Amino acid sequence: MNLALPGRRDPASGAGQRRRVSGQMSDRHTRKVLDLTVRLAEVMLSSGSGTADVVATAQDVAQAYQLTDCVVDVFVTTIFVSALPTADSPPVTIVRAVIARSTDYTRLAELDELVRRITSGGVSVDEAHEAMDVLTERPHPYPRWVATAGWAGFALGIAMLLGGSWQTWILAAVSSALIDRVGRVLNRFGTPFFFQQAAGAFIATMIAVGAYLFAGQEPTALVATGIVMLLAGLTFVGSVQDALTGYMVTAVARLGDVLFLTAGIVVGILAALQVAAVAGIHIELHVDATESFVTPTRPVSILLAVSGAALAGACLTIASYARLRSVITAGAAAGTAELVLIGLGSADVGGVVATGTAAVGVGLLATLISIRRQAPALVTATAGITPMLPGLAVFRAVFYFAVDGNIAAGFAQALAAAATALSIGAGVVMGELLGSPLRYRAGRIGDFLRVEGPPGLRRAIGNVVALRPSGKQQQTRTPHRRSWSVALEPESRDSADGDGAEPTDSAGAG
Template sequence: MRPGDGSAAIRVGVPRASILLRVARDRSDDSARTRRAVRIALPGRRDPAPIAGQRRRTVRDVGDLHTRRVLDLTIRLAEVMLSSGAGTADVIATAEDVALAYRLTDCVVDVFGTTALVSALPTADSPAVTIVRAVHVRSTDYTRLADLDQLVQRITSGGVTVDEAHDAMDELTEKPHRYPRWLATVGWAGFALGIAMLLGGTWLTCVLAAVTSAVIDQTGRLLNRIGTPFFFQHVTGAAIATLVAVAAYLFAGLNPTALVATGIVMLLSGLTFVGAMQDAVTGNMLTAVARLGEALFLTSGIVVGIVAGLQVATLAGISIELHVDATESFIIPNQPLTIAIAVVGAGLAGACLTVASYAPLRSVVIAGIAAASAEWLLIALGTAGVGQVVATGTAAVAVGFVATLISIRRQAPALITATAAIMPMLPGLAVFRAVFYLAVDGNFDDGLAQLLSATAVALALGSGVVLGEFVGSPLRYRAGRLGDFFRIEGPPGLRRAVGRVVRLQPAEPEQASATGSHRSLSVALEPVRSDGQDDDESHQGQDDDDGRGAR
């Protein structure tokens, strides 16, 4: 090696590194051009990446005090929705909308059975903030739910401070029920009257059913006042209905089936079948199992009450005979007059149920029409030879679809319409027959057949409503062209998280950096564009940025 070769090698190494860097840049440019060529050759919408593992986008200049007040507001909202029987996914979506309106983009909402949890993730400057609240009180007040729907619409429309929202929640949760207690009892009596008409009872049966339901309601209020568990309240209510039916059978010769079935439907109406099925469909299995388990447990209380009443009749020497074909579980009217009475009875039951649940008057009319229409469809399908489970499920699908349309037009929350419309179709008749055949006649085969029929009908009702909402979900605002046609302008109120869910975003992102007194104001939310153009443009821009960065 000649002297000076080492320095020459060093001088040669410098341009070699430059050449390697240039080659790397050329390869990056080729990669960017290749990605652009692939996107041009394969047009269409790209699905976004899954959010698992992504860094959460947090908003700066949001203090701990503001965060705690917003979280407290969201968990109060979730508590009202859960106590009204709303689905877990609906509660989570609505609470996240409210948190987003107050610039908490990293808010986590979850529900475990009767426990609600809201949390703001930690940042570099502050720890995580978490609030947990247990929902033990059941208070079905549909007026409160409708008022909450309007409050959420105001918040997500922008311009509502956190203090104003808390004041509105105070007024909403502290004001008494819309109707006096005696009117709610009259509502339950009217509900029972409608169910008795639906089941083809005589005028005396209808009157006795109404009076019995009023007695059951007042007895339940008394037991609830002294802290009696719900299981024993259902046992007592079912026993009262059975004993009244036995007395009517003994002294007036009335068939006890319609009377007991009416009481069963009344007691079953308080169970959250729709919310449980929605939780199962939307993937919230823990809450779904808890709700279904509760429904089965309380239904077993009804069975215990019926058995107790029948055993009392047996000990008294009263022998009851049911002249009913056990294989005929689906009984429908076939005369114009009886069909009209059944449809009117279903409408009366649906309307009176909303009165008993303290719904606004506008919702009462809508629920009555929806219940009557569902019963008419059920009778039409039964007349055409469709089986009970399929006919009931089809009618429930129609109810879910109509409830979605009504909520889209902001006439009433979907939960109110759906619940009131399907309750007249609950299988009270099959439940009573199953208990009678199993506990009194000892006919295991017929009793099991009736029990399976009742279970299938109940599941068809809950899943049918959810399927109807799924079918109607493209009609929601900005979920499709039809949704833009049907929907009233403005962000939604209480969300229904079944089917095609519209994602919301701040209408003016620059407001997220607001300071001072404007920080506590909610920002307006608007639906995220769903045509895929934004996604394609963002990917195109990302490719361009990659190309520019490589140069």
């Protein structure tokens, strides 16, 4: 039968096999490498990176230190890294829990640079640990008042985007600064995030009620601005990315976290509206319940909306402690996304479809920027989608449920908010999927975008470059350099196809 069926056969998948040799790596070196990978993974996960990105980046670093069989797994907020056993050595496993949430995009950019240094070769594992010590112990790059000013500018931009008056702009900036300061105080006392979200929504709604009572201001835009600020820190994109890349348990956990914290916003709004009702303040909203977002039509209003979106995206990066060179890129991404959204809305395209299409553009732009390594893709993606978050729909749903008692209108707005959030997350992931071929073999466009050397933090969506240790450096390693990292090089697809090899997770393919 074998003689009658000639031809090349695909190799075994590797499932169930064991490693019979240790690769001359000592147990101490293995533990150091695993400890380094779990520290890298913790910083990425606490910053909102997708699980697939965390796994691929950690495996790249392990490969650079000749640990080619490192297993990395993320279970909700717990990271597992393990070196598989050999015929004569036991397995080594390290577990770390991600407790703190720290949005510091400067730290993420420095981590990106460190990963590129490691995967370019010549960095000992001890030097990498020292660099991680400096990176993780360094305080935020800006004083706290700068971040508060960033949130105030963000709220001002969202108020411009929503078509509020200049009084609304000022009140939105003041309320967001107050929310940020109160949130910091509550966080210092260890208050759960649910109550922090509720307190922020309560403050935004009460300021809107006061503006409605004393200045006759429409409260919708003001409350929606506060809601968008509170929603900006939630990992919509991360949860959708985890689901689409096969990490369903983590995706469900992240989505549950998003829904629970959104429920905190609802509780805060309800509490403020009840306080207003007890005080005899009756609020009326004159809006169409079927209207999920308002599309500006006049040139001035369009200019204000696009400028507000750009300002919000730029200020969000400042509030998230990003590098200053990322501010312009983030603002351009947010302004462009809003311009696309307005154009599609003017063409009578549905709100969900228009939002998803604009999010696809954000994901594609984030991919292009990450290829050029101006900033991690997460920075651009987060800033670009923020002006599209459904703050209006969330407030209107709560108002119709709690005040008007209009169940049908409330359900309409709640469904619009959920559909918008889903379209944002799926759109960004789709944009990154469409842009992933540019990372490898995309003709002149890909050659123009890519730069020499291995990538830093991975975006493990779609067609990414599979990396492997450079064979030339492995041959020239001397005994005293065994703890140094080796350069990783892209795996040639032609050679892979010729050998009949398949990409594996250990190769860093996402």
